[in-house]
Amino acid sequence: MDKTVLCTKELNLYYSDFHALKNINFSVFKNCITALIGPSGCGKSTLLRCFNRMNDLIDEVKITGEIFVNDENLKDIDIIELRKKVGMVFQRPNPFPFSVYDNMVYGLKIHGMNNKKENMKIVEKCLRSVGLWDELKDKMSMPALDLSEEMKQRLCIARLLTVEPEIILLDEPCSALDPIATMRIEELIIELKQNYTILIVTHNMQQAARVSDWTGFMLLGELVEFGETSQIFTSPKDERTEGYITGRFG
Amino acid sequence: MRINPKKVNKFIQIMLNVQAFFTVGILIVIVALILVKGIGNINLEFLFSFPEDMGRHGGIYPTIIGTIMLVILSILFATPLGVGTAIFLTEYTKETILTKIIRFGVESLAGIPSILYGLFGFIFFVIKLKMGWSILSGVLTIAIMILPTIIRTSEEAIKAVPKNFRIVSYSLGATKWETVIKVVLPSATPGILTGIMLSVGRAVGETAAVIFTMGSSLRLPTSIMDSGRTMAVHFYILAREGISMEKAYATALVLVLSILLINIVAYYTMNKVVSRFS
Numbered sequence: 284m285d286k287t288v289l290c291t292k293e294l295n296l297y298y299s300d301f302h303a304l305k306n307i308n309f310s311v312f313k314n315c316i317t318a319l320i321g322p323s324g325c326g327k328s329t330l331l332r333c334f335n336r337m338n339d340l341i342d343e344v345k346i347t348g349e350i351f352v353n354d355e356n357l358k359d360i361d362i363i364e365l366r367k368k369v370g371m372v373f374q375r376p377n378p379f380p381f382s383v384y385d386n387m388v389y390g391l392k393i394h395g396m397n398n399k400k401e402n403m404k405i406v407e408k409c410l411r412s413v414g415l416w417d418e419l420k421d422k423m424s425m426p427a428l429d430l431s432e433e434m435k436q437r438l439c440i441a442r443l444l445t446v447e448p449e450i451i452l453l454d455e456p457c458s459a460l461d462p463i464a465t466m467r468i469e470e471l472i473i474e475l476k477q478n479y480t481i482l483i484v485t486h487n488m489q490q491a492a493r494v495s496d497w498t499g500f501m502l503l504g505e506l507v508e509f510g511e512t513s514q515i516f517t518s519p520k521d522e523r524t525e526g527y528i529t530g531r532f533g
Numbered sequence: 534m535r536i537n538p539k540k541v542n543k544f545i546q547i548m549l550n551v552q553a554f555f556t557v558g559i560l561i562v563i564v565a566l567i568l569v570k571g572i573g574n575i576n577l578e579f580l581f582s583f584p585e586d587m588g589r590h591g592g593i594y595p596t597i598i599g600t601i602m603l604v605i606l607s608i609l610f611a612t613p614l615g616v617g618t619a620i621f622l623t624e625y626t627k628e629t630i631l632t633k634i635i636r637f638g639v640e641s642l643a644g645i646p647s648i649l650y651g652l653f654g655f656i657f658f659v660i661k662l663k664m665g666w667s668i669l670s671g672v673l674t675i676a677i678m679i680l681p682t683i684i685r686t687s688e689e690a691i692k693a694v695p696k697n698f699r700i701v702s703y704s705l706g707a708t709k710w711e712t713v714i715k716v717v718l719p720s721a722t723p724g725i726l727t728g729i730m731l732s733v734g735r736a737v738g739e740t741a742a743v744i745f746t747m748g749s750s751l752r753l754p755t756s757i758m759d760s761g762r763t764m765a766v767h768f769y770i771l772a773r774e775g776i777s778m779e780k781a782y783a784t785a786l787v788l789v790l791s792i793l794l795i796n797i798v799a800y801y802t803m804n805k806v807v808s809r810f811s
Contacts, residue, residue: 335704342627366706373704377697380720389715390705439701446705 285312287354288450288480289334289369294348296329296338303329305504307348311450311497316472316481318495318512320488322533325501327484331452334482335369336362352450367394370448374455376435378427378442383419386427386438390446409444413437413471433464437471451475453483457490469494488528492516500524564789571786574779580787584751588767589777593784595753599761600791602754603671603747604736610676612729615683616718622684623691624713643681650678651745659746666760671747678742679732686731690724691717723803730799737792740769764788 289311296304304326311317319327329338334352338344339362350357352369360368378386387406396402410416415437419425427438436456443451453472457465472481472494485491491498492512499509500519508515508524519525527533582592618635626632654674664670694717702712718725740763748760749770762770764784771781 337700337704340700340703363706363708366704371704373697373701375697377701379698379701379716389702393702393705393707393711393715443705 285315287311288313288352289482290351291330291333292349292351294330294333294350295346296326296333297345298341299343303504304333307506309499309506309509311480311482313480314476314478315496316476316483316494317497317499318491319482319484319499319501320486320491320527321501321507322527323486324503326504327499327501328454330501330506331454331482331484332371334450334452335366335371337371367446368448369450369452370443370446371452371454372436372440372443372456375459376432376439378430378435378438380426380428382424383427383430383438384423386442387445390442394446405445409441412444412475413441414467415441431464433460433467436460436464436468440471440475448479450480450482453481455484455486458486465490488516500527502527567782567785567789570779571782571784574783575786579783583753584767587776588751588771588780593764593767593780593787595751596762596764596767596784597787599668599747599754600737600763600765602668602757602761603675603743603763604733606668606672606757607675607679607736608729608733610672611679611683611732614676615680615728616687616725618680618684619687619691620713620718623688624709624717639681639684642677643685646741647678647739648741648745650674651742653677654742654746665758666746666748666750667758668747668754668761669757671743671761672757674742674746675736675739678739679735682732682735683725683728686728687721687725690721690728693724694720726799726803730796733795733799734792737763737788737795738765739763740765744769764791 287310289309291307291309294304294307294309295302307330309330319330321327332338333346333350334357336357338346352360352365357365379389381389384406387409388402391402391405396405407416407420410419415434418434419438427435430438436459440451440456456472457468460468469490472483475481483491483495495512497510498512498515500507500515500521500523502523508519508521510520515524516528519528525531579592580597581594583594584596585591618639622632622635651674654670654677658664658670658673659666664673698716698720699712702716703709707715743763743766747763747766749762749766750760751762751767752759754761764787768781768784768788771777771784
């Protein structure tokens, strides 16, 4: 069995009175891609955001149960260290309204790295690993908002890689992209698996089937079924899972 | 009978055009009037020599310096305070009774006639704090006067920065303050600059509050504890006391042209900043 990187035990989450996550026991394994699927409002993004404490930004959230990152209890990890370790890519590509270069060094600067030469090396390495270096190496001062949607999303991934996360949370990273761009981002995600552990939330079941090693199916705040992707998609154990992946609801 | 909607549409279109031209027309008439009456008396000597005989002869050099000192210093005082307040109200508090009271206070401040600021400045800075009629008294008074404008425009500008910029910044491990300084403020800069420019306009054109606090000395101010006279005050005194209408119009023209120039420069630099950010 692979090493467990993220793990929840009896996790419950409430948005004031609404019970959004119900008793979740869930694990993510090292250097694997784990997908969370399920219909809208099932809590998959909420679960994803637990791992880098983005739910803290919302008022009236109450969490019970335990979350572990590398066997360390989330409560014992400094929030800045946690977010450095557990990075996140969002649904809509969201580069800052600065130049490509300033976007790329943003994370480095807030973590106290101001050496221009060093930073440039990291920028190059990270842009290379998302396949943007050749295109952007002479356009470092170009406004990031002028890039195409796909390139923006790649840039956001590269920006995240600069702070050297171990785990990458992807919250429907392709939902704003066209099919060709989606395919290329999926290829990138599979490539990144070698060096990072990836948890991806997706609306698109086929995407989960294409990229992931493990899949969790969520419904109305419950983790209905969790297993290897091939098993979930070919012989689901729960009839709700089967109903969803065969398109009977959702 | 129903009025033909197409005709109504046409009529409204024409009316709106007329209104727009009317507004611009008024501006053009005012500028043209001052231009015609003032242009004959403007030359380099007028700009760079001292007034003689209460301003009946000579130039307006000290009033230009007085205006520049007043405007720059009051902006320097009001901007950090105003932008800081706006950051506090938007980023560091939730909507509570306290923020409502602060906001109500800010709005009330914006509605007070400037002469009341002048009176307050006179009683508090000039008399109570013994600053006398000085540029410092004027600066502090004008800073308080323009504070509401800066707070409100900065607040709107900060609120307009998309929420997801902040969320991404946090997700990369930034603290709230780093997010404010490195993401929110740069993105809000054009809006904040607009507020500052509006404030510059108010400070340049203010008379009542300035006469009460900065006085109207025609000597060249050498420190911020000296009294001084701004162009607007100079114009007011020249015209009010019938000293010299020609000099008054010439002063007004310099005033109007400098405001125009400031606005053009601000507009230009703002466009540059905006194009960098969006």
